[in-house]
Amino acid sequence: MIAHHLLLCATPTHNLCCPKDPAVGLASWERLKLLVRQLGLETPGRPGGIVLRTKADCLRICRDGPLLLIWPEGIVYGGVTPERIERIVTEHVVGGQPIEAWIVQRQPFEGLQAQA
Ligand code: FES
Incomplete structure:
Protein backbone atom coordinates (compact mmCIF):
# COMPACT_ATOMS: atom_id res chain seq x y z
CA MET A 1 0.00 0.00 0.00
CA ILE A 2 1.14 3.52 -0.76
CA ALA A 3 0.58 6.12 1.97
CA HIS A 4 1.99 9.18 0.24
CA HIS A 5 3.65 10.22 -2.98
CA LEU A 6 5.96 13.23 -2.74
CA LEU A 7 6.83 15.07 -5.95
CA LEU A 8 9.51 17.73 -5.77
CA CYS A 9 9.95 20.22 -8.59
CA ALA A 10 13.58 21.11 -8.25
CA THR A 11 15.79 20.29 -11.18
CA PRO A 12 18.71 22.44 -12.22
CA THR A 13 17.85 21.99 -15.92
CA HIS A 14 14.28 23.27 -15.60
CA ASN A 15 14.22 25.76 -12.78
CA LEU A 16 11.32 28.11 -13.38
CA CYS A 17 10.37 27.44 -9.79
CA CYS A 18 13.62 28.58 -8.30
CA PRO A 44 8.13 -2.65 1.85
CA GLY A 45 5.36 -3.68 4.23
CA ARG A 46 5.67 -0.53 6.34
CA PRO A 47 2.59 -0.22 8.59
CA GLY A 48 0.34 2.47 7.16
CA GLY A 49 1.94 2.22 3.73
CA ILE A 50 5.14 3.26 2.02
CA VAL A 51 6.17 6.71 0.86
CA LEU A 52 7.18 7.27 -2.75
CA ARG A 53 9.34 10.19 -3.87
CA THR A 54 9.84 11.62 -7.33
CA LYS A 55 11.90 14.50 -8.67
CA ALA A 56 9.65 16.20 -11.22
CA ASP A 57 10.60 18.50 -14.08
CA CYS A 58 7.52 20.67 -13.66
CA LEU A 59 4.28 20.44 -11.70
CA ARG A 60 2.68 23.16 -13.88
CA ILE A 61 2.47 25.65 -11.06
CA CYS A 62 5.78 27.42 -11.67
CA ARG A 63 5.85 29.91 -8.82
CA ASP A 64 7.00 30.05 -5.21
CA GLY A 65 9.40 27.16 -5.74
CA PRO A 66 10.97 24.87 -5.10
CA LEU A 67 7.62 23.11 -4.79
CA LEU A 68 6.70 19.90 -3.03
CA LEU A 69 3.38 18.27 -3.96
CA ILE A 70 2.05 15.62 -1.59
CA TRP A 71 -0.57 13.10 -2.63
CA PRO A 72 -3.16 11.99 -1.75
CA GLU A 73 -3.91 15.31 -0.02
CA GLY A 74 -2.95 17.40 -3.05
CA ILE A 75 -1.10 19.84 -0.82
CA VAL A 76 1.62 21.96 -2.42
CA TYR A 77 4.36 23.43 -0.27
CA GLY A 78 6.36 26.39 -1.57
CA GLY A 79 9.75 27.81 -0.77
CA VAL A 80 11.05 24.35 0.01
CA THR A 81 14.51 24.09 1.53
CA PRO A 82 16.35 21.15 3.08
CA GLU A 83 15.29 22.41 6.53
CA ARG A 84 11.64 22.69 5.48
CA ILE A 85 11.76 19.23 3.91
CA GLU A 86 12.75 17.84 7.28
CA ARG A 87 9.78 19.42 9.06
CA ILE A 88 7.32 18.59 6.27
CA VAL A 89 8.31 14.94 6.28
CA THR A 90 8.26 14.55 10.06
CA GLU A 91 5.20 16.69 10.82
CA HIS A 92 3.01 16.12 7.75
CA VAL A 93 4.01 12.81 6.18
CA VAL A 94 4.79 10.96 9.42
CA GLY A 95 2.75 12.99 11.92
CA GLY A 96 -0.28 13.75 9.76
CA GLN A 97 -0.22 17.48 10.51
CA PRO A 98 0.25 19.71 7.44
CA ILE A 99 2.20 22.93 8.01
CA GLU A 100 -0.34 25.54 6.96
CA ALA A 101 2.07 28.47 6.79
CA TRP A 102 4.06 26.91 3.92
CA ILE A 103 1.14 25.66 1.81
CA VAL A 104 0.78 27.63 -1.43
CA GLN A 105 -1.94 25.55 -3.09
CA ARG A 106 -4.34 22.65 -2.55
CA GLN A 107 -5.40 20.52 -5.50
CA PRO A 108 -7.13 17.37 -4.27
CA PHE A 109 -8.65 14.86 -6.69
CA GLU A 110 -12.40 15.34 -7.12
CA GLY A 111 -13.02 11.62 -6.65
CA LEU A 112 -11.19 11.52 -3.35
CA GLN A 113 -13.22 14.45 -2.02
CA ALA A 114 -16.45 12.66 -2.92
CA GLN A 115 -15.34 9.52 -1.07
CA ALA A 116 -14.30 11.37 2.08
S1 FES B 1 9.04 24.62 -12.95
FE1 FES B 1 8.33 23.94 -10.98
S2 FES B 1 6.18 23.73 -11.24
FE2 FES B 1 6.89 24.36 -13.18
Whole structure:
Protein backbone atom coordinates (compact mmCIF):
# COMPACT_ATOMS: atom_id res chain seq x y z
CA MET A 1 0.00 0.00 0.00
CA ILE A 2 1.14 3.52 -0.76
CA ALA A 3 0.58 6.12 1.97
CA HIS A 4 1.99 9.18 0.24
CA HIS A 5 3.65 10.22 -2.98
CA LEU A 6 5.96 13.23 -2.74
CA LEU A 7 6.83 15.07 -5.95
CA LEU A 8 9.51 17.73 -5.77
CA CYS A 9 9.95 20.22 -8.59
CA ALA A 10 13.58 21.11 -8.25
CA THR A 11 15.79 20.29 -11.18
CA PRO A 12 18.71 22.44 -12.22
CA THR A 13 17.85 21.99 -15.92
CA HIS A 14 14.28 23.27 -15.60
CA ASN A 15 14.22 25.76 -12.78
CA LEU A 16 11.32 28.11 -13.38
CA CYS A 17 10.37 27.44 -9.79
CA CYS A 18 13.62 28.58 -8.30
CA PRO A 19 15.58 30.68 -10.81
CA LYS A 20 17.43 32.60 -8.10
CA ASP A 21 19.16 29.58 -6.63
CA PRO A 22 18.63 26.20 -8.31
CA ALA A 23 21.03 24.65 -5.80
CA VAL A 24 18.37 24.93 -3.09
CA GLY A 25 16.10 22.62 -5.05
CA LEU A 26 18.79 20.06 -5.58
CA ALA A 27 19.83 20.18 -1.91
CA SER A 28 16.17 19.73 -0.93
CA TRP A 29 15.94 16.65 -3.15
CA GLU A 30 19.05 15.15 -1.58
CA ARG A 31 17.66 15.77 1.91
CA LEU A 32 14.32 14.24 0.94
CA LYS A 33 15.95 11.08 -0.40
CA LEU A 34 18.07 10.72 2.72
CA LEU A 35 15.20 11.33 5.15
CA VAL A 36 12.86 8.88 3.46
CA ARG A 37 15.58 6.26 3.63
CA GLN A 38 16.64 7.04 7.23
CA LEU A 39 13.08 6.96 8.53
CA GLY A 40 12.34 3.70 6.74
CA LEU A 41 9.42 5.24 4.88
CA GLU A 42 10.05 3.26 1.70
CA THR A 43 10.46 -0.08 3.45
CA PRO A 44 8.13 -2.65 1.85
CA GLY A 45 5.36 -3.68 4.23
CA ARG A 46 5.67 -0.53 6.34
CA PRO A 47 2.59 -0.22 8.59
CA GLY A 48 0.34 2.47 7.16
CA GLY A 49 1.94 2.22 3.73
CA ILE A 50 5.14 3.26 2.02
CA VAL A 51 6.17 6.71 0.86
CA LEU A 52 7.18 7.27 -2.75
CA ARG A 53 9.34 10.19 -3.87
CA THR A 54 9.84 11.62 -7.33
CA LYS A 55 11.90 14.50 -8.67
CA ALA A 56 9.65 16.20 -11.22
CA ASP A 57 10.60 18.50 -14.08
CA CYS A 58 7.52 20.67 -13.66
CA LEU A 59 4.28 20.44 -11.70
CA ARG A 60 2.68 23.16 -13.88
CA ILE A 61 2.47 25.65 -11.06
CA CYS A 62 5.78 27.42 -11.67
CA ARG A 63 5.85 29.91 -8.82
CA ASP A 64 7.00 30.05 -5.21
CA GLY A 65 9.40 27.16 -5.74
CA PRO A 66 10.97 24.87 -5.10
CA LEU A 67 7.62 23.11 -4.79
CA LEU A 68 6.70 19.90 -3.03
CA LEU A 69 3.38 18.27 -3.96
CA ILE A 70 2.05 15.62 -1.59
CA TRP A 71 -0.57 13.10 -2.63
CA PRO A 72 -3.16 11.99 -1.75
CA GLU A 73 -3.91 15.31 -0.02
CA GLY A 74 -2.95 17.40 -3.05
CA ILE A 75 -1.10 19.84 -0.82
CA VAL A 76 1.62 21.96 -2.42
CA TYR A 77 4.36 23.43 -0.27
CA GLY A 78 6.36 26.39 -1.57
CA GLY A 79 9.75 27.81 -0.77
CA VAL A 80 11.05 24.35 0.01
CA THR A 81 14.51 24.09 1.53
CA PRO A 82 16.35 21.15 3.08
CA GLU A 83 15.29 22.41 6.53
CA ARG A 84 11.64 22.69 5.48
CA ILE A 85 11.76 19.23 3.91
CA GLU A 86 12.75 17.84 7.28
CA ARG A 87 9.78 19.42 9.06
CA ILE A 88 7.32 18.59 6.27
CA VAL A 89 8.31 14.94 6.28
CA THR A 90 8.26 14.55 10.06
CA GLU A 91 5.20 16.69 10.82
CA HIS A 92 3.01 16.12 7.75
CA VAL A 93 4.01 12.81 6.18
CA VAL A 94 4.79 10.96 9.42
CA GLY A 95 2.75 12.99 11.92
CA GLY A 96 -0.28 13.75 9.76
CA GLN A 97 -0.22 17.48 10.51
CA PRO A 98 0.25 19.71 7.44
CA ILE A 99 2.20 22.93 8.01
CA GLU A 100 -0.34 25.54 6.96
CA ALA A 101 2.07 28.47 6.79
CA TRP A 102 4.06 26.91 3.92
CA ILE A 103 1.14 25.66 1.81
CA VAL A 104 0.78 27.63 -1.43
CA GLN A 105 -1.94 25.55 -3.09
CA ARG A 106 -4.34 22.65 -2.55
CA GLN A 107 -5.40 20.52 -5.50
CA PRO A 108 -7.13 17.37 -4.27
CA PHE A 109 -8.65 14.86 -6.69
CA GLU A 110 -12.40 15.34 -7.12
CA GLY A 111 -13.02 11.62 -6.65
CA LEU A 112 -11.19 11.52 -3.35
CA GLN A 113 -13.22 14.45 -2.02
CA ALA A 114 -16.45 12.66 -2.92
CA GLN A 115 -15.34 9.52 -1.07
CA ALA A 116 -14.30 11.37 2.08
S1 FES B 1 9.04 24.62 -12.95
FE1 FES B 1 8.33 23.94 -10.98
S2 FES B 1 6.18 23.73 -11.24
FE2 FES B 1 6.89 24.36 -13.18
